[in-house]
Amino acid sequence: MQNIYILLKVFNVFLFMPFFVKKLFDKAAVKLDFTIFYSYALSICLISWLYVLLLRVIPYQSHAFYIVSTALPFVLFFIYHYKEAYGFCARLYCSLKYMDIQNKIFAYLFFLVVVLIVLNYFNMPVLGNDSLQYIYLSKLINSLHDVSFYPSTSPVDLRGFIAPWSHPLGYPGLLAYAQLGLTDQHDAVLKLFSLSALLMTAFGMATCLFPKDRRADFFGATLLVATPLVFGGQLEVHVDTTRILMFFASFLFLYDYMKNASGSDSIQYDVKAFLILGILNGYGCFMHSSGILTYVMCIGSYLFVFLFRHRAAFFDVSFLRRQVILISLSTCVMLLIISIDLYKTIKVHGRILSDLENIKIYSYLKSDYASYLQLSRGLDDLSTKIVSGLGRIFTDIDLFGAGYILYLLILPFAVKNMLAKKELSIETMSHLNVLLFFSLALTCTFIGINTFVFNPRYLLQIQPIVCLAVACQLKRIW
């Protein structure tokens, strides 16, 4: 029976749901080039969101109930549209084909690294405290078939487990779904779901961007998966791969929409596009609170690119009003998706986001912990925070890989090329987002928000886009 559960869940997440989401994209009729990638990215989030929603609305049911409830609609949909389903699968296969010998070399390198990643990932034990916390929470969700206890800074079970985070239940929900109906021995399914986010990002980069010349695609994807923090097991069953996926999906969608926008599209067309953006951001926030960063980056880069291109209309009130409406709509959709989680977090913690503030012992021993955190991380003054904190992504190749340092090297050439171009390209968007991200990180550090400094994993959020920018430039000089 467990094998049936496994097969049903795996096919649901990797075939039936993406097909359903793809059909929704087709129905939206927004001109987009990478809908397959968005479908897969959203499926990972959607399954967790559905499972958590069912647990909130109809708790205390059996494993079989939740597995069937989350799979049946999509299975039936798939069967009903079986002809188009065949085309979907065929297209998946075609998108993975590569071309001449040079492309093949890059492709083989990429697939070699992926194989090593998969071997390593399934062979390593889960040792990280954060990962084990998520796993225990997901086990608790499955044993209680309830999520009303989350979040909590007091023990939620007899063993003393606390769940103090302000993150929504997206990632633990995904892990819980992966383990639903299985015994503890089936760790492989849990790892598969977690790893799939990274592979989706990498395959998205490797297959989507330059159909005629895949070298940059595969090179960028290889740089991404070869990042040691990803490769070396420190992201074992961690939420980072999932939030990186959603960040990349939102970025790519924005580029996709702006590239294909004709400028004379109707308001309905733009509304649909921004609804989709809101959904992507909303699910990004649902998986991890860094979705807020994704949202800020999306809106920031949209405003910069779009208003710069339409700067002649900058003082046109109706034009500005339209942008405000679109951004507000997107924001409302995002908030709607995470509304229940937001409400619960505010109810328990009194704020939307809290990292250390919700832990009473940190407040009780405030000065001791402040000193401890600074000394333990070796970051006491502003210059050290910037150089050793933020700067380590360039110097700590053993963790962050070659992507960031390569980015610094290619940046002068890239700026020169971009200034010569007039049209919007993936390369321009990449550089814009990277520079925006680091501006944000620097600003936060200057004003005393130490999130990026104390936790270098947050600097990985921009990793796929850095790798993409590097690949675009290297393609030029290869």
Next chain:
Amino acid sequence: MLRILKRILIVAFVFTGIFPKVVNVIPKTFPTRFTSDLSRINASDLAGILCFLNGERYKTALTLRDGEYLNYTKLNIKFVLSDESVSLIKNQKSLENVDIVINNSYNDPFFYKTWLKDVLYNQERSCLVYDDLGYQVFDVKKSFQGAQCTKFAFNASLSDVQDKFNIYATHVKEFPYLTTLPAANGVTFPKLDEGLYDVLLTADCDATKPQKIDFAVLTDGVLHNLSSIKKDTFYLEKGKNKISTRFVHSNIPFRGLFLSKDNVELSNITVKFCKIQNSFSKLFQLYPKTYTGYLVGNTITVSSSFLLENKENTAKQVTLKVSGDGVLATSLIGDGIVESMAVRLSKLLGNALMKRLENSPSYHIVDEEESEVSVQVAPHSKLILSFTLNPAHPGAQFKISSLKIS
């Protein structure tokens, strides 16, 4: 030509990011069950503490970390980040419901800034029952109160500067072959009866500014990456500080090392040794001496390491027959010259690669069916046998029916 050079440069940059990790990624062992994590944990740093906790009858632990204990043991935990921890700090009687306290080498203000330091760093109020690989377990229901303990005074001064750290070493003259630190004159290490000791080290430390100091223990002529022998971390305020650390060690001499990025003044270093009775089968040991006689015929009930030394000029073949439930890792350590070469090379080639080429442990899965493990030990080398019990099975053990050295 230029294009080829450019391509080589690009590939080289990419591989500096991935090559050291590529070497490590090839699995050292394949799990007996693909879907199970437990056999992989056997080969990890967590195995020892998990085996220990699963083998004992503790019910409740006060701990800095929750994930590993909730998932891999049956302990109930009092997590220091829960709301209840504030009342625990305010009420000194609240440890009545706690059996053990689990600390880590990176330490935490919860333990060193509250009344708990008077329990953990006090041999008359607790026993250190486990100490290895950054994990320490203090049994707060037992103590050395009334036991005969030996107290000595040490001194320490700046001995070396390495890897951006100032290294202050306690002077013990039994280490003339320590090439990273000069041979020291002065205080002689006390003569102790054979066995294991709960060691409490206290010192006064004068710091010119808030800073962090790492404390490490160096034993014998074996050279290590300094971070791998770290025992504790102290977070100092500007001015005078009283530091305390506690660790388990055998009777053989050791050197205490204080690693600091800034200059500090260490004084009044006292070390108190309390002998741990009937401890051999209970605690994790490293490099005490050969225990050939003990190993055969006995049952190993806790993950342990044993050192067998070949002091002769000819190679020896060590063959043992073992059965049980877990993993046996065998690794070899050469003499001082080879070791220091390995350290120098590791800085060039990357520690990961050197770990693969030198002293890489060989893992042998041990099950109910008795199997034979054979290792060749070079002249003047040491063999470490690390027995790691299966953490999934409390009560798992190893039995060695024979051990031959030929």
